[in-house]
Amino acid sequence: MMKASVIVLGAGMVGTSTAYHLRQQGLEVVLVDARQPGLETSYGNAGVIQREAVEPYPFPRSVGKLFKVGLGLDNTVHYTPSALPGLASRLLRYWWNSRPSAYGHIAGAYSALIRHALDEHLPMIERAGASDQIIKDTGMYIMYRSARELTAEAAIARQKAQQYGLKLDVLNGTELASAQPMLKCSMAGALHWRDPWSIHGPGRLVGRYAELFGHDGGHFAIGHAQTLRRDGAGWQIGTADGVVQAEHVVIALGPWAGEALQPFGYNVPLFAKRGYHREYGAVKNCPDAPLLDTHTGTMLAPMGDGVLRITTGADFSRFGAPPALRQLTRCCHHAGEMLDLGGSRPKAGPWLGNRPCMPDMLPVIGPAPRHRGMWFHFGHGHQGITLGPVTGRMLAERIAGKTPFIDMTPYLPERLNL
Ligand SMILES: Cc1cc2nc3c(=O)[nH]c(=O)nc-3n(C[C@H](O)[C@H](O)[C@H](O)COP(=O)(O)OP(=O)(O)OC[C@H]3O[C@@H](n4cnc5c(N)ncnc54)[C@H](O)[C@@H]3O)c2cc1C
Known part of the structure; x- marks a missing residue:
């Protein structure tokens, strides 16, 4: 004993x-x-210490977005219809808590935690001797394919950066292409949040x-x-x-x-937003920072030594159900549009995980x-x-x-x- x-x-x-x-x-x-x-x-996971994530992800409230998700046209969110009755009460509470009057308080409480993230990781990283091998101080790029969306999101991001003291650059397509020259397809631009750290192997x-x-x-x-x-x-x-x-x-x-x-x-009203990854090895010109394509929900997360981890957005399926791979397959396809995956082969995956979420x-x-x-x-x-x-x-x-x-x-x- x-x-x-x-x-x-x-x-x-x-x-x-x-x-x-x-x-x-x-x-x-x-x-x-x-x-x-x-x-x-x-x-x-994607291995980002997300200092910029001062506000949690609310339930989408735009009718257009919900319509596209409902029809399976939006790859950022996937759902299995038969899982919805079991999730309904939690998702309803999540939706209700995402209304502007409640969300403001929630975001305040969330940001009170996030603002300490780097300061609390740093001494542990240093004591663990992990700074060189594991942590990359690269920031994170949130990319947009539509100029209209970039303009709208940049305005919100600038306000957030000012309110929470975050480092932000708004890049147009040319500036993004010069910051991340390995990108094959052209983007309207990106928000470059400079505070986040990227972990090569969370x-x-x-x-x-x-x-x-x-x-x-x-x-x-x-x-x-x-x-x-x-x-x-x-x-x-x-x-x-x-x-x-x-x-x-x-x-x-x-x-x-x-x-x-x-x-x-x-x-406990916990529910899982499932997520997937697949890894490719020996990727030539692997990005040096995490890149999120907001249009397709594809995250390109470098894991070091030429390994690229492609992660997905949220999948609402029954906890413990077999993987629903459509979302990941699409993300890997989009990754191939953005980067030269050329001769590299899937090295690991599909991996399935569960983000532990509260309403x-x-x-x-x-x-x-x-x-x-x-x-x-x-x-x-x-x-x-x-x-x-x-x-x-x-x-x-x-x-x-x-x-x-x-x-x-x-x-x-x-x-x-x-
Ligand atoms: C695709 C994806 C991308 C993500 N990207 C990011 C990101 O970039 N940045 C970020 O901050 N977060 C990210 N997340 C979220 C993050 O991964 C989770 O919030 C976090 O890992 C949760 O950690 P945890 O310790 O609570 O749970 P876990 O890491 O799951 O730990 C729970 C532990 O409990 C153990 N366990 C389970 N059942 C039993 C049992 N019966 N008996 C004993 N032990 C048990 C498990 O073995 C496990 O080790 C992402 C998640 C996903 C799915």
């Missing part, structure tokens, strides 16, 4: 960062996952953070959420290294948090409503790689009995009336 102060269940970016910060607080911590750290959602970065946690005296063990039990006033879980007992448990299971909490009587677009961070010593930490949606170290530090400070460096009120589970 191993004794600890805290069990952190889930070793994605969110759980690993939490375990790291709990250890920094001097607590005895066991990080538990069914697999090695960073092999699920935190592995296959799963590897999680692995490095987990090693750092181990170096600092933390313990990682393979174990399953299904074995989590109440143990007196605390908790216990079965692991490959034996049973672990602790006063606290943090549920950082990303998209699996909902199913893990059901046996404890919580019906109010905010992560859930804080004490479980009815279980002493249980803490929720999930629902980071489109930006869990960006936010893991920020919310990890916040929650660790709270569990250690300190005042968190960001006010936790907007993210507390009690808002969900579970």
Whole structure:
């Protein structure tokens, strides 16, 4: 029997960062996952530390966009019709929370987290010795094919840049072509957000953070959420290294948090926006920064050493259903229009992951409503790689009995009336 102060269940970016910060607080911590750290959602994403993502993705409210999505004409969003009844109540709440009067407050709470993303990653990256190999300080390009759309989005972006103190260049087609000369097809231009960092291998970065946690005296063990039990006033879980007992448990299971909490009587309105990737190796003239083609929802994410990861937008299909590959196939086709993929072959994929999303677009961070010593930490949606170290530090400070460096009120589970 191993004794600890805290069990952190889930070793994605969110759980690993939490375990790291709990250890920094001097607590005895066991990080538990069914697999090695960073092999699920935190592995296959686009790997951008999105400092510019100060506002979460709202539910589209334009009739034109919804019409195109409905007809399958918009590749940025895909859905499987038979999945919609099961998702309906959550999507309705998501739509309702995206109305302007509610969205303003939500964006305020979201930006309060995002603004710390680079500052919280930086010391961990440096301590992990990951700055050269993994992190590229290139910014991110959001590209537009239509000049009218570019003009409209540039106006919104300039306002956002001013409001939140972000670095932005608006590039016309010629300027974009000279910044990213490998682009084959012409674009109207791009927003170049200069703050974001690009990670070459986000799963590897999680692995490095987990090693750092181990170096600092933390313990990682393979174990399953299904074995989590109440143990007196605390908790216990079965692991490959034996049973672990602790006063606290943090549920950082990303998209699996909902199913893990059901046996404890919580019906968490978490839903997955699925996403895919395929990787190509030995890409000649691979871009040096992530490039998003907004028209097709195709993200070109460089992973280093000539590896290009092509990722998709959101797919609304049943959690656990087989991959629906139409969106990814189209993205790979569009990537071939934009870049010379020439002789390069698909190296990996298709990979399928699940963005863990909440209907109010905010992560859930804080004490479980009815279980002493249980803490929720999930629902980071489109930006869990960006936010893991920020919310990890916040929650660790709270569990250690300190005042968190960001006010936790907007993210507390009690808002969900579970
Ligand atoms: C296509 C795509 C692109 C994305 N791009 C970006 C991006 O550029 N920037 C960004 O910030 N975010 C991005 N995201 C979102 C980001 O990947 C997620 O928000 C983030 O990875 C969530 O991290 P997590 O730790 O909460 O979940 P996960 O990484 O999924 O971790 C959960 C862990 O729980 C473990 N687990 C599950 N079930 C059990 C069980 N029963 N017992 C024990 N362990 C279990 C899993 O093994 C896993 O390690 C993207 C997502 C997708 C899908």
